Amino acid sequence: MKPVLSAPFKNASEEHAAIMDKVMLALLPATVIGLFVFGWPAVFLFLITLLSAIGWEAVCLRLAGRPIRSTLADHSALLTGWLLAISLPPWAPWWIGVLGGFIAIVVGKQVYGGLGQNLFNPAMLARVALLVSFPLEMTTWTPATLLGDGQPGFGAAWDIFLGQTIPDGYSGATSIGYLKTELSRGKMLPAIASEGDYNLGLNLIGLERGSLGETSAIALLSGGIWLLRQKVISWEIPVSLLLTVAVLAGVAVVLDPMHQPGIGFHLGSGGMLLFAFFIATDYVTSPNTRVGQMVFGAGCGALVFIIRTWGAYPEGIAFAILLMNSLTPLIDHYIRPRIYGRDFKGQPLEMEGKP
């Protein structure tokens, strides 16, 4: 390779792979906790999803006649696979991972032209497609326990991975799903709380039913803050998103304390932190400007609250992000930085006191 011909002659930035690796490193604690508390079936699913994402990427690159090895080395497919895997039900069968990888990489990314070209977050596109197509497999939530404590052994886990029906005793509802069901039965919040086993503390650590890597709020928060400090992501999207959810949840709980679970429940449950720090901050599918990113984050927060509160699905993250992704080009079109010496409309500033 020849040195650059035109100024600047030096580039300071890290490579694509370094950025992707940092995101995965930040996801590692939450992922490890997820793998621990959900046991061997989760490990198998995680691995097959990653392999599937890389495999489909390689297939697409080969069909497109692009360099395979150097493109895979940017680790973007690996990250997509990772994000998809940790947003799947932990005991989902192998074909969910393979099909999810196909949808994310082929339909969600490569048909648009590859890295940087896609309109929607590939992992979330895959998750929504799977949820709509296979509602049973995608809503079978298994309990989170410390390893060995009532988890299937290696052999039983392999059977679950291969698609054997999960025993009835295992499956149950996530906190957020449980709340939704009970509320729809006309129950009030105090009654639901006394019957259910919701515990914010366990929720924060990760001992809760949910997607593979979304349960540990503390691990996700620390990973997110580390990403902020590493300047891989900027604060605009996570802060505006979480703030919007907090404000809406706060107002709602004041207006309707019998049905509204409050701020802590919303922020600490499900994948809200995964959403705010890792999914909504995807470079490709979020706006370019700081103001645009704040609008985007606020929109994501509002949509997820609306879907959680009034929608048919208990969780609204994947839907919220896809809707906001589709608005990104519009936000980028209307929200632009003010150019030096010009007003927001692009007209030169008026000269002051001078003819």
Next chain:
Amino acid sequence: MWKPYLSMLFKPGTIRGGVHPEPRKEATANLTIETAFPLPSILYLALQQHVGKAAEPVVRVGDRVLKGQLIAVSQGNVSAPLHAPTSGVIADIMDFPSAHPSALPTPTILLETDGLDEWREGIEEIDPFTLSAEEICARVGAAGVVGMGGAAFPSRVKLNLGRERRIETLIINGGECEPYLTCDDRLMQERAEAIVDGIRIMMRGLQCQQSIIGIEDNKLDAIEAMRRAVAPWASQMAVAVLPSLYPMGWDKQMIRYLTGLEVPAGGRATDIGVLMHNVGTAYAVHEAIRYQKPLISRVVTVSGGAVARPRNVEAPLGTPLSALLDFCGYQPERKARLILGGPMMGEALPHANLPLVKGAAGILALSVEEVSASDAKSCIRCSRCVTACPVGLLPLEMMSRIRAGQLESALKFGLKDCISCGSCSYVCPSEIPLVHYFKYANGELMAQQQAKHKSEQTRKLADERQARLERVRQEAAAQAAARKAQALAQAEARKAAQAAKASQSARSAETQTVESAS
């Protein structure tokens, strides 16, 4: 309604965008300016070392010239004259490769030095403060002083404009935000009094009352030296410490930081009552006015990984860059890029057999480790370029449009407002040469505009020719018609005359008849 209040939002101290490139100034920042540079045997003095029209030689091959003697005069309003950097004989006036990425030959005076370094007469100290403002500006122009920060814009033009527009503040740019470069830093450390004198002379030439010297906070010694030097003139000038953030040396960025005002798009700094000059220019003005020495040499930073003994050298204009590099221990085998200026905005030179020019602040021979060498990858829309842009542009959007050939669309994103500072390319994790795209697009648009202008001119000429031919034809027709009408009138008149004659004779015959009858 809100427009007049808009600028109130931009309080002094606002900075947008910017990047923190590795300074790499330590190699030369603590070494005194080398003034004992051996005189080269031949100096190559390009006639075009400044913005504007090239100078016109007033010497002939074979003439002996003295140091400081005028050898080429300025042409037109925006131009600068050229003086002999030392005594010697004019060896040739020919086309010689210029200090430009193309190294295209341009008209150049070759001066064979005689080693005597003999000054012309009249080099003596005067009191600049007895001169009128107009006289100061004229003398700055006559001394060939141009912007020494790299722009090489004739200083006289700026001073005159500033005086006419009655500017309030003269800002002196000591930012030197480009990595490696320390020539301004050293100049401020070693010749602070001379710079302050130059500033005071310029203030007199501008008839303005205050001056601010902006220096980045990574040059503590320079700040200290300049503070000491301005102390006697504390009521007129002050040293302002600026954060080290590239491109702080961009004039408009520094103006906004120091005054809180923005230069309106398409306008000049003088429109908001401010004028900016570089510290090197202030020094050149001091030399030109107080000692009547024209601009014949400059301090230049010679640095980079392929230079064994990097330092600042004061060298005569026209010195071959190879001589400067060799003087500092050039190791050509380690060189990956040869750069004129700094690594952020400088230009790559194809070789070192090119002359030193007035605007050259740095000559860098960078080693492989110091330059980036990677193929551009796909844009991942990380928007780091947006955050880094000091102007407020969307580099990634402009780039994608230029790539698609939609130059007009890129224009709507503010392509013309790009200052080519390179901050976007510097931070791009995909290593996309964004500035390269913008320079290409601006060049292409200019070429299109020229082609359009040309075709319009051609059409206009054709139309005019058509009109002229038509006019000629009409005139000819009119003349023919007039001739015809005249002929007709004459014939008519003749006929009338004949008729009159006939009737007269008839009448006379009648009378005769009547007479005879009576």
